[in-house]
Amino acid sequence: MIDLTSYTTFGLPARTKELVKIQSVEELTSLHERLRSEQPPYYILGHGANVIFRGDFPGLVIRFAGEYLSIEDHGDHTILVASAAYDWCDFVETACYQGWGLECLAGIPGTVGAAPIQNIGAYGAEVKDTLRCVRSYDLLEGTFHERGPEELEFGYRDSLFKHTLRQRELIYEVEFRVEHSCLDRGRFLRLGYQENELHGLSPLRIYDRVLKIRGEKLPDVEQIGSAGSFFKNPVVPTELAEGLLEMYPSMPTYPAEDGHVKLSAAWLLDTDGWKGHRKGDAGVWHLQPLVLINHGKASVEEVLALSEAIQTSVRQHFGIELEREVNLVG
């Protein structure tokens, strides 16, 4: 068995029967042959920044490992094509030298290939905004696919890859477009800039600001195990939000679609007293209660028990069901 502890950012103990590293697109066809003939259980893994294995995995953990990046200047915009294995943080830094679009997504741990899966987002930006197409391989059918954002049903932390394409298609390459001029600098006000500062901004300055803000609020995955936000922000019917606002007038709310309102899961957990909570070696980050952490030797059971206690408490106090953002395997 192969130890997977260091293959996820949470650092929880788990092993797998086999770890398969795919170095090139050409190797995908032989992987398909093998999956078809042996039919083993398998799981596609990036950098493991959003994954918890419940225990030992009885099959193949598959990682696309071939790294490449191409950059093409088109006058008013640049096209970047990155392989799935490319480190997301490095990719965003490179993209910020080329143009506008990805700067708010700086510092999100993981790979380029995983970014479309849950349509990663931060500070009002989502990966769908700059993504041009996703190239993937159907591991069961042995077929190649290319899809634009309009086909991928992107939503809040959601895409087709979390539904019908889940664990079926492996993303091997993603194409992005960044713009050479920024048409909407006003959106950076939420990063703390003043109106009079907006004109002199560049993607790299925003990138640095985002890294600084994230560094002040989130645990460093090199030091403290976590998977980022453990829960999604709940999207609830307007009537429920209005009822809560009568009791908690300062509760933040954000517009959502179809008579719904998005609430801040961090606010709910903070108000419910979870910030800094610790049970055994599983804990809640003291600066951002949405982030559950591993104090060192946490077990999967400890982390899941803590997450369930939080869900129960939020259900009892606010009548809201928190949905997990982290992918549980097994």
Ligand SMILES: Cc1cc2nc3c(=O)[nH]c(=O)nc-3n(C[C@H](O)[C@H](O)[C@H](O)COP(=O)(O)OP(=O)(O)OC[C@H]3O[C@@H](n4cnc5c(N)ncnc54)[C@H](O)[C@@H]3O)c2cc1C
């Ligand atoms: C400290 C911290 C902060 C974070 N902040 C944010 C944030 O601000 N915004 C945000 O949206 N997320 C955030 N996350 C979550 C995480 O960074 C993202 O979900 C990231 O995209 C995960 O990338 P990964 O390569 O580690 O994917 P993994 O965790 O390895 O996999 C995630 C999912 O994608 C699938 N997958 C991975 N690669 C592929 C592929 N090539 N083809 C098909 N399926 C694949 C996996 O099967 C799994 O279901 C944070 C996480 C941490 C630890």
